[in-house]
Amino acid sequence: AQSVTQLDSQVPVFEEAPVELRCNYSSSVSVYLFWYVQYPNQGLQLLLKYLSGSTLVKGINGFEAEFNKSQTSFHLRKPSVHISDTAEYFCAVSDRDTGRRALTFGSGTRLQVQP
Amino acid sequence: EAGVVQSPRYKIIEKKQPVAFWCNPISGHNTLYWYLQNLGQGPELLIRYENEEAVDDSQLPKDRFSAERLKGVDSTLKIQPAELGDSAVYLCASSRGVTGPGGADTQYFGPGTRLTVL
Numbered sequence: 001a002q003s004v005t006q007l008d009s010q011v012p013v014f015e016e017a018p019v020e021l022r023c024n025y026s027s028s029v030s031v032y033l034f035w036y037v038q039y040p041n042q043g044l045q046l047l048l049k050y051l052s053g054s055t056l057v058k059g060i061n062g063f064e065a066e067f068n069k070s071q072t073s074f075h076l077r078k079p080s081v082h083i084s085d086t087a088e089y090f091c092a093v094s095d096r097d098t099g100r101r102a103l104t105f106g107s108g109t110r111l112q113v114q115p
Numbered sequence: 116e117a118g119v120v121q122s123p124r125y126k127i128i129e130k131k132q133p134v135a136f137w138c139n140p141i142s143g144h145n146t147l148y149w150y151l152q153n154l155g156q157g158p159e160l161l162i163r164y165e166n167e168e169a170v171d172d173s174q175l176p177k178d179r180f181s182a183e184r185l186k187g188v189d190s191t192l193k194i195q196p197a198e199l200g201d202s203a204v205y206l207c208a209s210s211r212g213v214t215g216p217g218g219a220d221t222q223y224f225g226p227g228t229r230l231t232v233l
Contacts, residue, residue: 004157009155032219036224041226042226043118043119043206043208043224043225043226043227044158044206044208044224045224046221046222046223049219049221051219090157090158092157094219096219101146101163101171101210101220102148102160102163102171103158103160103222105157105158105159106157107155107156107157108155108156108157
């Protein structure tokens with residue numbers, strides 16, 4: 001069984017400030033890790049994913065995330081946010097070993113960028 | 116390349132009525148997923164298809180929900196009869212379908228169908 005916890009349901013931040021969105025997971029098997037973004041009335045779009053190798057992963061729109069196995073975390077960061085980054089962000093995991101390809105999502109973090 | 120197409124985008128029905136959602140995945144994608152997204156929550160898998168075969172439907176409430184993917188391309192998800200608690204966004208996603216174990220495939224999501232049951 002897997003679960004994903006996104007510790008903050010909402011994160012308000014001013015434009016050009018840095019931001020970190022937190023994600024912790026629990027799993028009995030090895031996992032792949034993903035961050036998706038959902039803009040209003042749109043589907044989810046992949047920001048980045050960790051499969052293997054370097055624990056620091058760079059994604060689109062200037063976002064990056066770091067996999068920390070010991071803390072079972074995969075926090076998302078951006079050094080300077082824009083108004084256009086206002087959206088819902090979802091952390092997700094999938095099984096590495098069992099072949100079950102479905103994603104298990106967290107409940108999401110709403111990033112609100114203020115001018 | 117066209118993305119995942121879903122229709123309708125919005126649907127309002129009375130409880131106990133039937134409803135159907137349609138999804139056309141990205142061309143060449145063998146794997147198709149239906150997810151349910153309740154308000155304020157992340158998506159949850161309902162069913163996954165590998166080509167025409169439903170390989171993971173453990174979360175699909177089979178008493179009222181059904182799905183099909185004829186010819187391994189587009190798919191339809193049906194609810195009959197709908198209940199108030201079915202009000203949610205129904206998301207379709209597709210992926211290429213990698214060989215071997217694991218979920219490394221990137222899933223591409225459609226815009227969803229927002230269902231309101233009155």
